[in-house]
Amino acid sequence: MAADTKSLYERLGGADVVASIANDIVDIHMANPVLNPRFKNSNPDELKILVRDFFAMGTGGPNNYKGKDMLSAHSGMNINETEMISTIDDVMVALDKNGVGQEEKNEVLAILYSLKNDILHV
Amino acid sequence: MAADTKSLYERLGGADVVASIANDIVDIHMANPVLNPRFKNSNPDELKILVRDFFAMGTGGPNNYKGKDMLSAHSGMNINETEMISTIDDVMVALDKNGVGQEEKNEVLAILYSLKNDILHV
Amino acid sequence: MAADTKSLYERLGGADVVASIANDIVDIHMANPVLNPRFKNSNPDELKILVRDFFAMGTGGPNNYKGKDMLSAHSGMNINETEMISTIDDVMVALDKNGVGQEEKNEVLAILYSLKNDILHV
Amino acid sequence: MAADTKSLYERLGGADVVASIANDIVDIHMANPVLNPRFKNSNPDELKILVRDFFAMGTGGPNNYKGKDMLSAHSGMNINETEMISTIDDVMVALDKNGVGQEEKNEVLAILYSLKNDILHV
Numbered sequence: 001m002a003a004d005t006k007s008l009y010e011r012l013g014g015a016d017v018v019a020s021i022a023n024d025i026v027d028i029h030m031a032n033p034v035l036n037p038r039f040k041n042s043n044p045d046e047l048k049i050l051v052r053d054f055f056a057m058g059t060g061g062p063n064n065y066k067g068k069d070m071l072s073a074h075s076g077m078n079i080n081e082t083e084m085i086s087t088i089d090d091v092m093v094a095l096d097k098n099g100v101g102q103e104e105k106n107e108v109l110a111i112l113y114s115l116k117n118d119i120l121h122v
Numbered sequence: 123m124a125a126d127t128k129s130l131y132e133r134l135g136g137a138d139v140v141a142s143i144a145n146d147i148v149d150i151h152m153a154n155p156v157l158n159p160r161f162k163n164s165n166p167d168e169l170k171i172l173v174r175d176f177f178a179m180g181t182g183g184p185n186n187y188k189g190k191d192m193l194s195a196h197s198g199m200n201i202n203e204t205e206m207i208s209t210i211d212d213v214m215v216a217l218d219k220n221g222v223g224q225e226e227k228n229e230v231l232a233i234l235y236s237l238k239n240d241i242l243h244v
Numbered sequence: 245m246a247a248d249t250k251s252l253y254e255r256l257g258g259a260d261v262v263a264s265i266a267n268d269i270v271d272i273h274m275a276n277p278v279l280n281p282r283f284k285n286s287n288p289d290e291l292k293i294l295v296r297d298f299f300a301m302g303t304g305g306p307n308n309y310k311g312k313d314m315l316s317a318h319s320g321m322n323i324n325e326t327e328m329i330s331t332i333d334d335v336m337v338a339l340d341k342n343g344v345g346q347e348e349k350n351e352v353l354a355i356l357y358s359l360k361n362d363i364l365h366v
Numbered sequence: 367m368a369a370d371t372k373s374l375y376e377r378l379g380g381a382d383v384v385a386s387i388a389n390d391i392v393d394i395h396m397a398n399p400v401l402n403p404r405f406k407n408s409n410p411d412e413l414k415i416l417v418r419d420f421f422a423m424g425t426g427g428p429n430n431y432k433g434k435d436m437l438s439a440h441s442g443m444n445i446n447e448t449e450m451i452s453t454i455d456d457v458m459v460a461l462d463k464n465g466v467g468q469e470e471k472n473e474v475l476a477i478l479y480s481l482k483n484d485i486l487h488v
Contacts, residue, residue: 037200037243078159080202081447085482109479110472116451122159203325207360231357232350238329281444281487322403324446365403 007060008107017098018061022052024094034086038077058111070118079119088112129182130229139220140183144174146216156208160199180233192240201241210234251304252351261342262305266296268338278330282321302355314362323363332356373426374473383464384427388418390460400452404443424477436484445485454478 026048053065175187297309392414419431
């Protein structure tokens with residue numbers, strides 16, 4: 001990785017691709033029976049903006065994220081491992097759909113996994 | 123059961139015992155690591171009143187329940203089977219603590235189980 | 245319940261009905277995606293006999309059960325609450341299919357629930 | 367990653383470190399209450415050899431693995447997401463304990479995640 005001088009955000013394809021990935025993640029989550037009960041009271045359009053901005057920030061892109069930190073965002077939800085794996089699966093499908101390569105997928109996986117303690121059972 | 127002319131509410135011991143059971147259920151839930159993330163934003167005193175009145179109503183006692191129906195109350199929470207079993211376990215401990223007999227415990231279990239489709243994954 | 249002088253086994257309908265319930269339980273389990281990985285190496289006919297004899301024994305019928313005790317039978321399987329609830333659901337469907345009444349269903353539920361500590365996470 | 371000419375096996379530290387990681391993984395699993403019911407009938411020493419050889423093979427080291435393929439090894443176990451996440455966590459602890467760096471940890475995570483469909487619910 002040391003040889004890469006581009007951020008993950010750039011290697012994903014920048015603003016347009018990240019926005020497209022975020023839109024796809026939300027759409028796939030909302031069609032996923034393991035996850036969609038969680039989104040019953042969510043506005044998909046607002047959610048897409050939050051996901052886009054969080055994804056950009058977390059991959060070394062611009063920092064416009066206006067949402068809560070991960071721990072506050074998930075506090076009281078008691079999210080379990082089945083939901084977390086299903087979420088990661090959906091993200092991987094969205095990355096595939098947007099032509100992201102294996103190495104970048106692995107980096108996104110590692111980032112998602114690193115957020116685990118602020119998401120699961122909190 | 124046909125020979126019983128008393129309601130389950132009366133056989134549990136009426137208002138005082140049901141209020142005590144409800145208090146114990148909420149206290150036990152809040153100390154239960156499987157469940158307590160769900161109660162982070164709950165007021166225990168308000169919850170005890172809701173549980174007491176729901177329990178009274180569901181066992182043939184007075185109907186003063188002011189809360190939501192079960193489906194509305196749990197909608198968006200994506201409650202899973204581990205949480206449901208842990209909830210039932212806590213209720214059984216609270217019944218034991220209040221001297222409830224095996225037959226009445228079985229009836230409460232059957233009532234809780236009958237609520238399953240309005241609670242799990244909704 | 246005090247007024248009942250008949251065993252649960254008799255009230256379920258005796259040997260023929262219990263055998264039919266056991267056959268249905270195994271068939272329903274094997275078609276249930278939550279449970280069927282567990283039965284990949286099982287012989288359905290042998291399993292039906294074990295379930296029939298265990299069910300008979302546990303409901304006050306004849307004791308011909310040749311299987312392991314519940315703890316030994318499930319040791320090392322790490323069965324979880326989702327599987328247990330799904331198992332109970334299947335049993336309830338089998339009871340409905342065989343015309344079993346609500347009170348007897350509740351008694352079977354209580355018996356299954358009482359086995360929990362010998363089945364879950366052992 | 368393109369700049370690395372060494373295999374992950376070499377970058378982990380080769381045979382001695384991989385053997386140490388494998389030993390630690392098995393010890394940590396066997397002390398983990400989420401996982402240890404699965405190992406009730408396992409021989410830890412045999413398991414350590416299998417894990418060592420599988421790990422070596424999967425990271426580009428020598429191929430001496432004598433065990434079953436992943437799908438056959440887990441068939442009938444109905445392993446769930448909680449167990450899988452707990453397994454990955456244990457592996458990460460074992461990697462930390464053996465001084466493995468963040469990039470190599472991410473690569474191991476990606477390999478483990480890629481095995482998911484041969485392990486979960488099969």
